[in-house]
Amino acid sequence: DTEVTQTPKHLVMGMTNKKSLKCEQHMGHRAMYWYKQKAKKPPELMFVYSYEKLSINESVPSRFSPECPNSSLLNLHLHALQPEDSALYLCASSFRQNLEGNQPQHFGDGTRLSIL
Amino acid sequence: GEDVEQSLFLSVREGDSSVINCTYTDSSSTYLYWYKQEPGAGLQLLTYIFSNMDMKQDQRLTVLLNKKDKHLSLRIADTQTGDSAIYFCAEIRENQGGKLIFGQGTELSVKP
Numbered sequence: 318d319t320e321v322t323q324t325p326k327h328l329v330m331g332m333t334n335k336k337s338l339k340c341e342q343h344m345g346h347r348a349m350y351w352y353k354q355k356a357k358k359p360p361e362l363m364f365v366y367s368y369e370k371l372s373i374n375e376s377v378p379s380r381f382s383p384e385c386p387n388s389s390l391l392n393l394h395l396h397a398l399q400p401e402d403s404a405l406y407l408c409a410s411s412f413r414q415n416l417e418g419n420q421p422q423h424f425g426d427g428t429r430l431s432i433l
Numbered sequence: 434g435e436d437v438e439q440s441l442f443l444s445v446r447e448g449d450s451s452v453i454n455c456t457y458t459d460s461s462s463t464y465l466y467w468y469k470q471e472p473g474a475g476l477q478l479l480t481y482i483f484s485n486m487d488m489k490q491d492q493r494l495t496v497l498l499n500k501k502d503k504h505l506s507l508r509i510a511d512t513q514t515g516d517s518a519i520y521f522c523a524e525i526r527e528n529q530g531g532k533l534i535f536g537q538g539t540e541l542s543v544k545p
Binding site: 359360414420421422424426 | 463464466468473474475476477478481483519521530531532533535536537538540
């Protein structure tokens with residue numbers, strides 16, 4: 318069982334739709350992450366939030382818009398996605414961002430996104 | 434090179450030991466991690482090792498670190514069918530804001 322909860326588990330959307338992915342943790346973690354993972358590949362970092370502020374944006378296209386409304390929640394807003402954006406989107410959290418000592422990241426089970 | 438490298442596949446018989454190898458790149462990485470991913474699931478943190486250690490044991494798992502060669506390995510004793518999964522090693526890139534950099538993953542197949 319994971320302590321990072323992601324919803325929905327599956328999402329199918331058209332290229333003109335707007336949807337949001339949600340992530341929640343109640344471990345008191347102050348760093349939260351979004352990753353994109355294609356099948357049988359390692360996760361690729363998209364965004365990092367540290368103390369509810371955007372810390373890292375890995376040059377992600379603007380059709381992906383992250384939001385961290387409070388220390389327990391992380392959203393990823395999706396708009397006008399392309400078929401190549403179909404992937405597993407993973408959320409992770411850690412006590413602090415990695416530069417402050419050992420901060421292992423704990424992952425949710427992901428949202429499997431399909432773009433038609 | 435710039436990549437964290439792992440062999441892609443490993444097949445073992447149930448009850449044997451499995452050894453998954455990883456070569457990392459950043460000699461200043463303070464911690465190195467092993468994650469397990471089962472089909473349809475997220476990544477599960479298995480274990481980690483601090484860079485000033487050369488071995489860490491946790492039940493059936495043994496991590497060996499050779500810092501000189503930047504080589505990390507994960508040994509699973511008495512491998513079970515439930516250990517079948519993809520295993521990722523990961524290093525921290527201090528000069529990239531503490532990003533976690535993953536290897537390509539080793540798919541472990543355990544045959545009864």
